Each structure stands twice: as structure tokens, then as C-alpha cells.
Amino acid sequence: MTQPHLLLESGAVADVALLPGDPGRVDRIANHCDGAETVAENREYKVVNAAYEGRELTICSTGIGSPSAAIAVEELAAIGVETFVRVGTTGALQADLEIGDMIVANGAAKDEGTTRRYENVEYPAVPDYDVLSALVEAAEDRAEPVHVGPVATDDAFYAETDAYVDDWEDAGLLAVEMEAAAIFTLARRKGLRAGAICTVDGNLVEGTQKGTDTEDDELPEKAKDNVARAIDIALGAAASL
Numbered sequence: 001m002t003q004p005h006l007l008l009e010s011g012a013v014a015d016v017a018l019l020p021g022d023p024g025r026v027d028r029i030a031n032h033c034d035g036a037e038t039v040a041e042n043r044e045y046k047v048v049n050a051a052y053e054g055r056e057l058t059i060c061s062t063g064i065g066s067p068s069a070a071i072a073v074e075e076l077a078a079i080g081v082e083t084f085v086r087v088g089t090t091g092a093l094q095a096d097l098e099i100g101d102m103i104v105a106n107g108a109a110k111d112e113g114t115t116r117r118y119e120n121v122e123y124p125a126v127p128d129y130d131v132l133s134a135l136v137e138a139a140e141d142r143a144e145p146v147h148v149g150p151v152a153t154d155d156a157f158y159a160e161t162d163a164y165v166d167d168w169e170d171a172g173l174l175a176v177e178m179e180a181a182a183i184f185t186l187a188r189r190k191g192l193r194a195g196a197i198c199t200v201d202g203n204l205v206e207g208t209q210k211g212t213d214t215e216d217d218e219l220p221e222k223a224k225d226n227v228a229r230a231i232d233i234a235l236g237a238a239a240s241l
Contacts, residue, residue: 003075006047006060007040013058014049016083016238017076019069021179023061029087029231030059044068055239062086065155066114066182073186073194083131083241086183086196087234089227090151090175091160092203093168097147099208100226101200102233103174104135107150108181108196111164114155115185125153125181126188131195131241138236144229146197149174153181165204175200195237199230 002009018029023046030036033050040047044063051057060076062069073084090103097103108125110116115125132148139146152173154160160176168176180196187194202208 003079005042005071006045006075007042008047008075008079010079012039013047013076013080014056015080016055016085016241017058017060017081018234018238019060019062019072019084019086019179019183021062021064021088025087025227026059026061029235032231032235033057045072052235053239057238062179065178066112066153069179070114070182070186073183077186077190077192082192083238084183084187084192084194085131085135085234085238086180086194086198087230088177088179088196088198089201090177090198092175092200093152093165093173093205095203095205097174097200097203099200099202102139102144102146102226102230103151103198103200104132104139104146104148105151105180105196105198106132106148108184109150109152109173110181110185112153112155112178112181114182118185118189123185125184127184127195128187128193131193131237134237134240135195135197135233138233138240141236142229142233144233146233147174151180151198152176154178160204169205176204193241197230197234199226
């Protein structure tokens, strides 16, 4: 059956998928790969098949936020994807995190509405251990420092008030983004695997502007450079999974 948003059928994708938010970042990831072929493009979803170090993989943009990310996971899972790796950007919530730092999430607070339609908010949104370990090991193999810790997934980009930021900071959350909780939750419920690596593009505690998962040309220079490093780490992890 053709999926209604991705416009793809079973067998059209690899069993591992990298999930950036920005459709433009699909091409940037594909440029690190061999044999890239665009297989679908509709709304916020651009899907490319490629290979990295001989490992076939799929790259699919999710757009902004958990609702559209959940659609991507649902439809990719229905046509054969078993492992999902989010590759995105995030706003730091701790003062010692700098623009360009990379974060591997070991959990995501469900400050969004999508996962509540699937399960109780008390159920954890956590990555698969093998994917988490592969991301950390890929970073270590490249001598790239990463922070490992929990993040918040939020729906309301323009409603992240000082009170929200202070509460997240006090809780020890490293950063806030908009998709990880949905990706982790749906993968877990389906018996599939998921993980996430995100590059810091601003610091909400320090008052530097946080970007959305949007055009890379709009990112601060250090974040732009380290998005490329995060892509390499994600691809290295995908090749090992």
C-alpha cells in the first residue's frame, strides 16, 4: 500500500533511516554518501536512498515538530524501516553548553501533545540502547566530543517562557528540541530502534537565539560546521547498526 504522505510502498526504503527536520539537510547528508537517489518528495517530506561505507540507508526529512515526525515514523515503519536516527539542531538549557556542541539524547521529556495520543505521559521516551551506544562510539572513533543526557521535546517554539526554561534547566535537561520524544516513543511501541544526535544552535539560558530545525544557511557558523560532524557521527552509527 502506498503511504499517504511519503508516497512510497513497502520495499522502497532501507531498514535504517536518518531523520533530519529540514528537507534541505537531506541533501547535505546525502552528499556524504554514495549513490544517492531521491525516491519521494511531498510536503515537508523528502526521501533519499543512499549508501554509506557500503551500508544502504534512507534519509527522510520530518519537518518541524512531533506531529509531522510521528507521521514519518509511522509510514517509514509501515514500509520497512526498523532503526531511526534523528539528526537535528537544539537549543541548550545549561550555561556551559556552547553553540556547536553536540548532544546525544538518552531520554526526552514529553512536553508535547503527540505522544499523549499514544500512551500515558508517565511512560518514558527513551532511545534504544544499541543506537545510543552506536552514536557515542561513532563520536569516540572520530575523537568528537559529545554530551550525553536528557533533552526536552516541546511543541510551542514561541511559548518557551523564562519559567519553562528555568524549570528545564533546574531539572538538568541539556537542551530542548521538537521531535525526539515522538520518535523514541513510536519506535519503542513498535518494537523498533531509535536514537538522536543534535547540534546546539543557541543557548536559551544565556539568551542566544535558538533556531528551529530549519535551513542550515541560517545557523551560526560554529553550529553549521558541527552539523557536518554530527552527520558523520550519525552515518558512522548507522553503518554499524
